Amino acid sequence: MTKTAATSHVTRLRCRPALRLAAPALLVLAALGFALPAYASNAALKRTLATWSNRVAVDANRVSLSARHRHPRRMTTRARRFRRDALAARSALAARRPSSAKGYRAKRLALAAFSAFAVVGRQWVLTGQARLHHRRLLASRHARLAKLWASKGNRLLVAAGRLLR
Amino acid sequence: MTSNKLALVATILCFAGGIGAATAFAHGGSTPQQTTTTTCQNDEQGNDEQGDANDVAAAADDVEQEAENQQADDQQGDQQGPNDDNEQGDDDCQGDEDGGD
Numbered sequence: 001m002t003k004t005a006a007t008s009h010v011t012r013l014r015c016r017p018a019l020r021l022a023a024p025a026l027l028v029l030a031a032l033g034f035a036l037p038a039y040a041s042n043a044a045l046k047r048t049l050a051t052w053s054n055r056v057a058v059d060a061n062r063v064s065l066s067a068r069h070r071h072p073r074r075m076t077t078r079a080r081r082f083r084r085d086a087l088a089a090r091s092a093l094a095a096r097r098p099s100s101a102k103g104y105r106a107k108r109l110a111l112a113a114f115s116a117f118a119v120v121g122r123q124w125v126l127t128g129q130a131r132l133h134h135r136r137l138l139a140s141r142h143a144r145l146a147k148l149w150a151s152k153g154n155r156l157l158v159a160a161g162r163l164l165r
Numbered sequence: 166m167t168s169n170k171l172a173l174v175a176t177i178l179c180f181a182g183g184i185g186a187a188t189a190f191a192h193g194g195s196t197p198q199q200t201t202t203t204t205c206q207n208d209e210q211g212n213d214e215q216g217d218a219n220d221v222a223a224a225a226d227d228v229e230q231e232a233e234n235q236q237a238d239d240q241q242g243d244q245q246g247p248n249d250d251n252e253q254g255d256d257d258c259q260g261d262e263d264g265g266d
Contacts, residue, residue, distance in 0.1 A: 161214030
């Protein structure tokens with residue numbers, strides 16, 4: 001009995017330094033394990049938002065250029081591309097899993113923003129088509145609608161970006 | 166006594182390592198943003214959403230203005246070539262300068 005107790009005491013003494021070394025290391029690793037996926041997830045959402053908003057802005061520039069040069073046919077083609085990219089942005093963002101409540105809110109806003117941009121693209125296409133058929137009143141009505149949806153989408157996009165900063 | 170010192174040193178090293186890793190990830194997170202800005206030089210390197218929103222707003226203004234414009238369309242320049250369907254060269258932002266328009 002005495003011998004067994006002495007043996008266990010010796011074993012405990014031997015283990016103690018190892019435990020003392022391992023415990024803080026495990027603690028730090030566990031903390032990093034919890035922190036990193038959260039960071040990575042929100043960062044991925046932010047990257048996706050930045051990439052697609054940039055792409056949609058480039059598409060919008062092209063539409064603008066065609067409009068200024070009075071090239072409705074080209075404008076219609078580019079507006080279709082704008083819409084396609086807005087819908088692709090929606091799909092890309094929907095695939096992201098944010099890690100915090102803020103991230104979820106940002107994702108919801110961003111999805112709404114790109115939905116609004118898809119409507120803008122559709123209205124621009126209709127504007128171009130109306131212009132091609134020389135229906136000026138109809139063209140300006142669609143262009144006004146596009147502008148309304150664009151300002152709505154812009155507000156949502158900026159709010160989403162601000163949440164992810 | 167020696168093991169206590171050893172544990173203390175190990176703890177400090179672990180925390181230092183943790184801080185280093187966190188810093189490295191923080192830098193790693195900001196790098197992709199910089200690479201995306203370099204893909205399009207014309208976008209004023211502003212990858213922020215405000216700049217992109219401004220671009221869309223400006224485009225909406227231009228389209229509205231042109232829709233209300235009574236001037237005839239430039240039909241000759243609006244002839245679609247083969248590049249308009251597949252829109253080649255779109256990813257390098259060359260269309261922003263001349264756009265083939």
